[in-house]
Amino acid sequence: MTDSVLFRNGTVLTMDDRHTVLPNADVLVIDQRIAEVGVGLTAPEGATVIDATGGILMPGMIDTHRHMWQTAMRGYGADWTLTQYFVWYYLESGKLFRPEDIHAGNLLSALEALDAGVTTTVDWSHGLQTVEHADAAVDALQAVPGRFVLAYGNIQQGPWEWSATPEFRDFVSRRFTSGDDMLGFQMAFDVTGDPAFPEKAAFEVARELGVPVTTHAGVWGATNDDGIRLMHEHGFMTPQTIYVHSATLNQDSYHRIAATGGSVSVATESEQSAGQGYPPTWALRDHGIPVSLSQDTSVWWSADLFSAMRTTLGADRSREHMEAHRKAETVTHLHLRAEQVVDWATRGGSKALGMDSVVGSLEPGKKADVVLLKNDDSPAMFPILNPYGHVAFQAQRGDVHTVLVNGRIVKQDHKLVGADLAAAREKIGRTVEYLRATLGEEAWTRGMNPDVPETKVGENPYQYTEWDAGSAQWKH
Numbered sequence: 512m513t514d515s516v517l518f519r520n521g522t523v524l525t526m527d528d529r530h531t532v533l534p535n536a537d538v539l540v541i542d543q544r545i546a547e548v549g550v551g552l553t554a555p556e557g558a559t560v561i562d563a564t565g566g567i568l569m570p571g572m573i574d575t576h577r578h579m580w581q582t583a584m585r586g587y588g589a590d591w592t593l594t595q596y597f598v599w600y601y602l603e604s605g606k607l608f609r610p611e612d613i614h615a616g617n618l619l620s621a622l623e624a625l626d627a628g629v630t631t632t633v634d635w636s637h638g639l640q641t642v643e644h645a646d647a648a649v650d651a652l653q654a655v656p657g658r659f660v661l662a663y664g665n666i667q668q669g670p671w672e673w674s675a676t677p678e679f680r681d682f683v684s685r686r687f688t689s690g691d692d693m694l695g696f697q698m699a700f701d702v703t704g705d706p707a708f709p710e711k712a713a714f715e716v717a718r719e720l721g722v723p724v725t726t727h728a729g730v731w732g733a734t735n736d737d738g739i740r741l742m743h744e745h746g747f748m749t750p751q752t753i754y755v756h757s758a759t760l761n762q763d764s765y766h767r768i769a770a771t772g773g774s775v776s777v778a779t780e781s782e783q784s785a786g787q788g789y790p791p792t793w794a795l796r797d798h799g800i801p802v803s804l805s806q807d808t809s810v811w812w813s814a815d816l817f818s819a820m821r822t823t824l825g826a827d828r829s830r831e832h833m834e835a836h837r838k839a840e841t842v843t844h845l846h847l848r849a850e851q852v853v854d855w856a857t858r859g860g861s862k863a864l865g866m867d868s869v870v871g872s873l874e875p876g877k878k879a880d881v882v883l884l885k886n887d888d889s890p891a892m893f894p895i896l897n898p899y900g901h902v903a904f905q906a907q908r909g910d911v912h913t914v915l916v917n918g919r920i921v922k923q924d925h926k927l928v929g930a931d932l933a934a935a936r937e938k939i940g941r942t943v944e945y946l947r948a949t950l951g952e953e954a955w956t957r958g959m960n961p962d963v964p965e966t967k968v969g970e971n972p973y974q975y976t977e978w979d980a981g982s983a984q985w986k987h
């Protein structure tokens with residue numbers, strides 16, 4: 512017995528190597544895989560047929576860096592800088608999170624990702640103070656029918672500490688099976704640049720376990736070129752390494768990343784607000800470094816990659832114009848195209864995760880992670896003239912009509928299928944209540960509302976005027 516889904520008559524962005532776009536085409540999914548992509552396909556008996564007319568079919572999107580546990584505090588840090596984030600999570604309140612709080616954040620975050628058409632998410636899970644926390648994180652990921660990679664971390668200890676414990680080893684062997692493309696594993700930690708390189712022991716554990724490392728690199732005031740150099744000199748930079756942000760690195764560091772085949776996870780929305788450095792796509796281009804996209808944390812931003820694509824185009828183009836204007840030049844042709852950011856949101860992620868033979872494009876034989884963007888009630892969804900431009904600049908979460916993960920329909924007609932939002936809401940409610948009560952009302956409010964620096968309006972050589980409506984004249 513087979514389970515099949517046929518998407519009928521959409522604009523198909525295959526995201527194959529040639530970026531083939533097929534107008535009025537069908538995508539046939541049988542069981543877990545894409546069986547065929549083409550025009551006028553025959554529906555197998557009993558197939559679920561979904562009318563994609565007027566819509567765009569694309570591969571499920573891939574977020575390569577998200578601190579899912581922090582979704583429990585959704586939007587709380589909207590006005591934070593990176594400094595306030597560090598103080599709140601790393602120094603003061605991150606250790607308050609219990610396993611059930613990690614679970615609640617991950618559960619909500621996982622559901623949110625699917626709703627936005629993000630079918631694979633790297634859970635950069637650096638709040639795992641104990642393996643009980645880690646089990647709670649994985650339980651949540653397994654309760655939601657998305658594809659996830661747990662990137663294990665713990666900001667309350669050095670990575671050389673937590674990775675050396677027998678409990679950690681036991682957790683890895685208990686919860687992960689190599690070759691499971693629904694739940695992958697990485698290690699997540701940062702390299703401070705300390706010349707003693709204490710992180711070496713953790714890299715050795717990763718090497719022994721055969722798992723990739725993901726690291727926040729080139730973060731203003733936190734990680735720098737020394738960290739990259741130490742990793743490189745000790746032979747720990749590999750094609751599987753994902754460097755998050757990499758926004759304040761020098762050319763030498765970019766050369767080391769490029770030469771060892773790693774990739775950068777660009778979190779533009781985060782870099783712009785928090786201050787890790789200018790979003791680096793314009794510099795990565797000059798070094799031929801592969802890019803994937805990420806949304807970082809919902810303590811500021813939501814998890815949809817439409818935001819990532821849009822803001823990455825904006826930041827890259829803004830920089831290109833600014834650099835030209837500085838030299839009294841005019842940019843007449845843009846380097847970064849909408850097509851490229853759609854690639855980064857799909858293929859870029861699958862390549863970064865070593866999953867490019869599994870997901871990332873709509874090609875026969877690949878696992879069926881499929882997104883249909885279609886919204887007949889939206890005036891922003893027609894006409895669709897430039898499909899890549901439409902995905903990057905016009906579409907949004909509400910236009911995600913249907914989502915398949917591994918051949919299974921997880922969202923249909925704009926609604927998640929079988930998701931217990933009431934349970935997720937109740938769990939989050941308990942976590943918020945606990946944190947708020949533990950912190951106390953004053954600290955809770957203060958944490959959310961950092962002081963605003965004074966703004967001084969500069970001197971103006973002209974006289975201020977005011978319009979007098981009564982006499983219809985300027986007052987002086």
Ligand SMILES: [Zn+2]
Pocket residue numbers: 576578635727755807
């Ligand atoms: Zn991060």
